[in-house]
Amino acid sequence: MLCYHPSLDMLTDYSSGSLSLPHALGVSAHLDQCADCREQLRRLNTLGAELFAHQETTAPEAKLDSLKASLMEKIGQQPQPTERRAPAVDERLRSIPASLRRLIPNGYDELDWMSLTPSFKLAMLSNEPGGAQVALSRIKAGAHMPTHTHTGNEITLVLSGAFSDEDGVYRKGDFICRNDDDKHRPRVTKDAECICLIVLDAPIEFTGWFTRLLNPIMRRFHPSTVPSNA
Template identity: 65%
Template sequence: MLSCHPTLDTLTDYSAGALPLAHALAVSVHLDQCTQCREQVRRLNMVGAELFATHSETTSQEHMAKLKDNVMAAIANSQAQAESPEEREGFMHIPQSLRRFIPKGFNGLNWIHLTPSFKLATLCNEMGGAQIALSRVKPGARLPSHRHTGNEITVVLKGAFSDEDGLYREGDFICRDHHDKHQPRVTKDAECICLIVLDSPIEFTGCLTRLLNPIMRHFHPSNALNGG
């Protein structure tokens, strides 16, 4: 059973279509793996549909059309699509919501090695906004100690890792902010692959790994706002 989920406020914003695209993608990936949150979103969609049906006639047609589009989009995103056994095998550990970003599987991505055991692949950047990427860490490896300079969402796709706050398994949805500093460690039984959404780049705090910080800043889309 999953231990980490989006907050009710996050799921409500997702249902209403009010989340930034990168954050909405992370929620969709979690929903692909979490029956509990899918049911919660289904209920929120029903409430939204009821509000739409009973809304005052004085509401502008433009607002009503936007509300309807948001509700229908959330419903569509929360419904899993049928797939063949061959498709399931080829995309093992890749949730439905991510497959258009990873058409050739994990090994087909352009991975950047940051340490001998830790590599990163960027999937998409929102101009001046969040970075959507995958992290891939070898079994039993410890990530470099780092702190967060902004909000980060992590969704575990494969394997498991732990830090000072607990153990996280496939499907878990973990949120961090600028108060957090930690050193995750992957369990010894399998490599760990995670989806990460970074509103701003992380900063490594080790004596040697600090040399990687300019790389992290260079590849983050917020760098464009600073003329980098």
Template identity: 60%
Template sequence: MLSCHPTIDILTEYAAGSLPLAHSLGVSVHLDQCPHCRDQVRRLNNIGAELFSEHSAEVRPDHMASLKSKVMASLVNHEETQAAVDDNTAFQHIPRSLRRWIPQGFNDLNWMPLTPSFKLATLSNESGGAQIALSRVKPGARLPNHTHTGNEITVVLKGAFSDDEGLYREGDFICRDHNHKHQPRVTKDAECICLIILDSPIEFTGWFTRLLNPIMRYFHPNSAAT
């Protein structure tokens, strides 16, 4: 049973298509693993469909037919692509929304070691936008103390970790902002891999780990944070 979910405001923006793309990816990865939030989004989509139908009479029939044809073609292409990736065992334990980003599985990513127990693999560095990455931490390890210079979304993909606010398991969706300072610790039974979406770089606050801050800023695409 998941304990951490996106807020209703985030789900509403996601359903409306107004959430930034990087944040939408985080929500999609959570939805892959959370029936409760999928139901919430379905309800929000139904409300949107009702509002749309109220104005559909103003739309020309030929435009509606063209729109319907494009949507149906898109759905068919998606189903064919999804059937192909579902047959690939390299995607085992990777949520569907991430499989295009991780074509050969976790182990074949370009992992950058930051400490003896903590690695980072960047998936996307869109210029001026959010950083999309994976973190990989050894069993029982504690991440360095850090704070956030902007919003951070974390979705647990494998294993579990805890901090002062709780325990987070596979599928949990956690939001942090600049007011949060914490030191996550991975449970001892397994390594922990998380999807992280950073609007701005994290700031390590320890005496020695502060030396990593220039590296985190260097690899973050948001030029305003560098």
């Protein structure tokens, strides 16, 4: 059972189409693995359509607040849907969320992994100039990612294995949001390596004496620091 999910506000933004594409990708990959959030999204889609169907473009603010309150009240009243059987997929891609398979067409091992430390690798999936960075992190069993802070918001989605930090233990499918107030040192469980999808609005900053040398590399490859004409 998954313990960490996107917030209701984030799911609402996803439902309305106002979430940025990198962040929407992270939510989609979580939805592929979480029946509870799929049901929440179905309710938001259904009730959002109803809201807009009855909303007048010149409706007063009090009326809009009333409609929103009614929408949230009805979320818990929707019937449970029947789960559909997923189509057969290539065995190499079975463990990869459907939303990510176009970016990882041949499995994790065929990606272009960049070794940052002996136990920590990174593979870029998307680096649109001026936007968020979408990448995979891969850490060996029992190892830890260097202590770091965030210079912007970060989404982490566990794709395989598990890791822990000062705030909890995160397993496959868990969706974690961090901001620039967070500082942590993720450690992978000893039974298996851990692969995560990460969406970074800004580069992370390593704080250790030696790992600080990696910070220029992280800034160099992050699209927010790359000129749009590069």
